[in-house]
Amino acid sequence: MNILTHKSHPMLRSDLLWALILGTLAFFWVLGPSVLNPLNASWLNGGDPLQNYLGWAFYRNSAWTMPLGLNPNYGLELSNSIVYTDSNPLFAMVFKVLSPILPGTFQYVGIWLLCCFILQAFFSLKLLGLISNDRRVLVLGSLFFLFAPPFMWRAQAHFNLAGHFIVLAGLYLALRPMPRRQSIAWVALFAIATLTHAYFLPMLAALWLGDLAWKFYKKERQALGAAVELGAVAAVVIFCAWQAGYFAVSNGGASASGYGVYRFNLLSLFDPVNSWDPGPMARWSYVLRDIPEGSGDYEGFNYLGLGTLLILLFALPGYFSSHVKLTSLIKRYPCLFVMLLALTLFAITHRIGFGAFEWTLPLNGKLERLANVFRASGRLFWPVYYVVVLAILYVFLKTTRIRIALGFLALAALVQIVDTGNFREGFQARVRSDAALTVTTPLRAPFWEMAAHRYKKVRSTLPTNQGRDWSTFSKYAASHGQATDMVYLARMDQKALAQAVQQANERIARGAYDGDTLYIVDSSQLEMVKQHLKPEDLLTAVDGFNVVAPGWNACQECLAVQGFEIPVTDARRFKEEAGTTLSFAKGQASASYLERGWSTLEDWGVWSNDHASALTFPATNELRGVAFMMNAFLTSATPVQRIGVSFNGIPVGVFQLSKASDNLLEIELPAAVRDSIAEKGTLTVRFDLKSAIIPRDLGLGSDDRMLAIGLKTIALY
Structure with a gap:
């Protein structure tokens, strides 16, 4: 047959x-x-297996939601569910019902x-x-x-x-x-x-x-x-x-x-x-x-x-x-x-x-x-x-x-x-090798235990997916019943991520930190955090990690806890001066100046991601001008990028970028702008991006960012 x-x-x-x-x-x-x-x-103990386990660890300890699979404590505003940690929704839901009778590690x-x-x-x-x-x-x-x-x-x-x-x-x-x-x-x-x-x-x-x-x-x-x-x-x-x-x-x-x-x-x-x-x-x-x-x-x-x-x-x-x-x-x-x-x-x-x-x-x-x-x-x-x-x-x-x-x-x-x-x-x-390892954490100082009792959330000042220290602080938050945005997700809502980055930058610029949240400070943002820190908030380094602990300096019980490696709250204030070039590539300190309307950092710089983008940096009124080095997102529909530029709210012109890479835009600072810098001590640059466009809408791949300019450097003179 x-x-x-x-x-x-x-x-x-x-x-x-x-x-x-x-x-x-x-x-x-x-x-x-x-x-x-x-x-x-x-x-x-690492990578995808750890992502799977931590997704379940947060899910089992969170309240039931509708839909059932939402996992809000793992990601916070970076909306996600048990699906996007690949933690097996079928088994996760079944065992969450049984969670009250399960051991702590399961x-x-x-x-x-x-x-x-x-x-x-x-x-x-x-x-x-x-x-x-x-x-x-x-x-x-x-x-x-x-x-x-x-x-x-x-x-x-x-x-x-x-x-x-x-x-x-x-x-x-x-x-x-x-x-x-x-x-x-x-x-x-x-x-x-x-x-x-x-x-x-x-x-x-x-x-x-x-x-x-x-x-x-x-x-x-x-x-x-x-x-x-x-x-x-x-x-x-x-x-x-x-x-x-x-x-x-x-x-x-x-x-x-x-x-x-x-x-x-x-x-x-x-x-x-x-x-x-x-x-x-x-x-x-x-x-x-x-x-x-x-x-x-x-x-x-x-x-x-x-x-x-x-x-x-x-x-x-x-x-x-x-x-x-x-x-x-x-x-x-x-x-x-x-x-x-x-x-x-x-x-x-x-x-x-x-x-x-x-x-x-x-x-x-x-x-x-x-x-x-x-x-x-x-x-x-x-x-x-x-x-x-x-x-x-x-x-x-x-x-x-x-x-x-x-x-x-x-x-x-x-x-x-x-x-x-x-x-x-x-x-x-x-x-066998993993089982033989002694489970350790780099978070050994007494500070962390006190912080776990004081704060309900752990955030990064630079939200991203699978950041450098995500596993350390996801495990820390999971073990203490906290929520965190330091996560690794299979997929992430890009609009939610962009909004989280914007909110984080605005929070740093105002020095306005939530009292129930411990912040892990990215090294590229450290100088900006120092500039706007309030007296009651502690900025320090513990076990090699820079942290902002809101209200810590006003808490006598907290101040009794030792274990700070490098106190940095008294760091000197500074201003960017003429002759300085600010780079916006990944890992550069200047990236902390970005406020809103930007995408994630790349090795060369950063793309805009909205109809308007802004950045602020400490400056002196002795500056005479700035020179921007930019890429431009050009297509048949947008052969040039038209951008309006304002300094500290003062319009300085509308410009066109006609090359896909390395456009040099030099702008002298009007007297009114220099007076504003003298008063505020900062220079806020706003770009109104009149030709911003989403590549996906043109059928150019799957990129759904709203692109216009790619900021590489700003030279001050």
Whole structure:
């Protein structure tokens, strides 16, 4: 028989039992037992794993909200939810209900990964049951799904993405004959996918739509039934996404850039090295060598494994010399085949990679912006990957005598397990190493404990995503029940971030700090903070971190606490003088002068991000003029940038910038401006950006900032 078959009375209990046995054994073999201990969070000690754990740690201790997935204490105004810390909304909500009876340190990542292994085994058994009735074949064949490198690799850091069972379940629903309650199964699977990770939604949608379209075409589904199913799936996805907190991020925050970079390379099925991690865990074969690839192709890591490749080699001669043809399956599932082809093309992207070689095709800007919602497109190949594995096993079993097939399957499975041992050994060694470490914090002074009792929030004076010290102060805030904006989020509301930066700059300029908040001062802003500090507020350095503690100097109990390394409250006042050049590149102290209407700092300088931008710096009335070095955002719609400039509220002219880079704009200071500087001690520069425009609105990529000028330096003379 050369088409998929389905037994009318599947042995569900047997499949569940074998899945429990095989999945549990594979879990302990690959990951080891220590990750299953919910009291052991030591292996979640950095990067994405720490982001996942801290997202949950803040979420469990916050009040219930509507939607349920909002996580306001982790980010404050940088609106986010449990979705954007990749903390598994499904498990997070369940365990938040149980949080009052859980210990202080509790992680459910290990429990989730164990479930993934068991369900991976279960649905691989169900899929293999479509091509064989032999229990021995099912058990041996399931090992190629359990030890599939793309599945195992996600278990080291991208934990939610280890839910490959969602893909297998979708394939099973699409390939088996239509049973009763299949619509309910699809709706339930979409709910699980939405509450696990957004990247599973396009994969599942492709499988479901391919199945539904073909059944509608064959009149196995009536129009009303298909419409009801469409509506039910859409409703459950929207509802679950709303409750999980997908819509907490807007203003382009759900999109990003990188489509075409994080792609599926045409040789990925045969490439045993993942370039994401240069260590030993990157190698997935002791035998096969690395195939050079693009820098972002690690997201499209889809190596079949040496055992699967051996079966492919063994099956090919029989395929070409027998009556077994995969074209019969394509004819049976044409709509599904078309959807799998669409996933493949999206995964490959317009930048086609063949090993280290690349060909780039033109792509419309609007389409690229839309594609960037799922920028790591290489992941969307997973349904095709498992169809390839299933097809290899199908051809092999149909062209090989059962006794030979069983023996070779056992040998190939052993090869697959052994040859992927680098990952197993590397992962377990890392977990043991992390567990052996003594958990320490650089925040050792008594000051921090007193501050935790006094302040309800911890903020950075320079809000950003994944700032330099985010992990230190996120852990500090989580351990003391505080809220913080020093966070690491998968996506961030760009408008909220811009507003937070503007508010932080205005707060520094006024010296007006919230009494319930401890501020961590970026070194680039230290001088500006000194200029406007109020007597009752403490500016000091503790354990190497500059902090502003509002009201500390008026608190006798606080003053009794020691541990300040470098008192800096008496720092000298200063003014920027003629001959000085202020740089606005990332890390430069002058960047603290930026107030409102600016984007995030870059290595060369900073883009404006509004119709008006302003900055203020301490100055002397001996200045005679200023010279701005600027870039300009120029397009066919804006061939020049027209900007109005005012100093301390006094207009000094309207100017045009006609070059994309290094425009020199020299302006002499009128007498009225110099008099104003003498009175105020500062110079406020305001740019009215009459031609500011959003690149996304012109179809120029996904950038949703309102760009006009790029400020590099200001020379004072």
